């Protein structure tokens with residue numbers, strides 16, 4: 001058994017080396033397509049995280065200035081408590097906001113260290129009686145004119161912005177990724193087919209001396225699977241770059257306040273990486289299985 | 299050992315390569331298949347080790363019906379059948395030893411057995427001194443000896459040879475025939491397709507003649523025609 005293991009490893013790498021250019025093309029295509037798949041997943045997750053504050057009917061959030069005065073807060077609270085247009089609300093103070101921020105960026109300590117509870121804006125998460133978009137917009141406008149209010153984010157507008165953005169980007173990426181995944185499967189099929197052609201006599205002899213079909217197939221399938229895995233291996237660091245550069249860019253941009261919540265926990269990046277490796281191996285296996293059943297049968 | 303029962307094989311529904319051929323070959327026999335080009339000799343041989351499947355009739359090899367053998371069992375059938383080609387089919391980048399060992403490696407024989415059997419078989423075919431040469435460094439006759447060593451190293455019950463002397467000069471052919479005769483005398487059944495009249499006439503073994511797919515002659519100590 002050990003001997004067989006080395007036989008397979010040796011045969012596989014000899015073959016990888018033998019058609020290097022095709023192999024590289026296949027590996028790079030797998031890498032690019034999987035990096036796109038991963039980025040698309042990260043952006044979706046980022047959008048989910050960013051919109052997480054808008055849950056359970058919260059339609060808009062009134063952010064107060066970090067240094068808002070107590071009487072300014074009281075004025076707001078009075079409106080909220082008395083107005084029939086407001087069903088319920090939750091007050092998130094600086095410390096709670098800081099806690100949330102810490103949880104969100106738990107694996108980015110440098111970001112957490114850059115803020116203190118003092119500079120966090122307290123906010124009111126508000127569930128209106130009537131969630132109709134026009135009504136919410138009007139309420140938001142009224143609150144934004146109150147003294148001490150920094151800004152008002154409405155679910156309709158903010159979520160739409162983020163979701164529009166994230167669906168558009170992640171769908172475009174996903175579409176490109178699907179095309180490239182198909183291309184890479186075909187490329188792997190091709191490399192394996194080339195490997196098979198290069199060893200026609202060898203395969204013929206193997207069949208005639210009674211090697212089993214699986215014995216003949218395994219090195220080729222292993223080869224395809226390794227292509228897939230190597231491509232995925234290159235895609236994983238790319239994911240971390242996307243996480244630390246691209247998503248961080250959103251977090252630091254002032255354009256849309258909610259993008260500040262656009263963070264993806266490291267755990268999610270790792271999980272995605274594992275999926276990427278699994279998908280990579282699967283692409284390689286499927287591509288080579290196809291080549292093998294197509295060109296190698298008795 | 300090998301039994302053909304009214305075997306018919308056609309290609310693409312029109313070319314009849316073998317027509318209702320029946321023959322029985324006993325264990326340890328040496329059989330020449332003769333006949334003009336295209337008469338079905340290669341087809342006869344390829345049916346024995348299940349490279350081809352008959353359209354009608356039955357083929358029994360060592361008591362088993364190979365025409366209805368499920369395909370995953372075919373490799374195990376072939377482990378009992380050695381095969382020698384006209385063009386040797388040696389792997390050009392492997393040495394003599396490696397070429398012979400290859401046949402055992404790919405059927406999962408343990409390394410110690412390979413280490414023991416390969417030198418023994420090279421001794422038998424008289425190539426011990428050239429064990430580390432590459433095929434291109436050998437003469438045609440020597441290459442055919444390697445191919446025979448590879449076919450016989452697993453001690454098969456049956457050795458099939460399709461024109462093994464087809465590319466060799468008469469003197470070299472005699473050497474190859476001596477080797478095949480020796481293998482046959484060790485108990486292995488040998489079936490050999492050939493166009494070589496002088497070999498058939500000097501060996502005086504069983505001759506089966508085919509003509510356009512029909513078995514037209516079967517003599518126990520026959521001549522070429």
Ligand SMILES: Nc1ncnc2c1ncn2[C@@H]1O[C@H](COP(=O)(O)OP(=O)(O)OP(=O)(O)O)[C@@H](O)[C@H]1O
Pocket residue numbers: 309310313314315333334335336337338339340341342
């Ligand atoms: N794979 C194939 N597809 C189609 N026709 C085939 C195939 N193999 C053999 N034939 C046909 O079957 C007939 C018998 O062929 P076969 O190879 O058995 O003849 P042979 O006696 O070995 O000839 P030769 O002496 O030239 O080797 C021929 O007409 C050949 O063209």
Ligand SMILES: [Mg+2]
Pocket residue numbers: 339340341460491
């Ligand atoms: Mg022939």
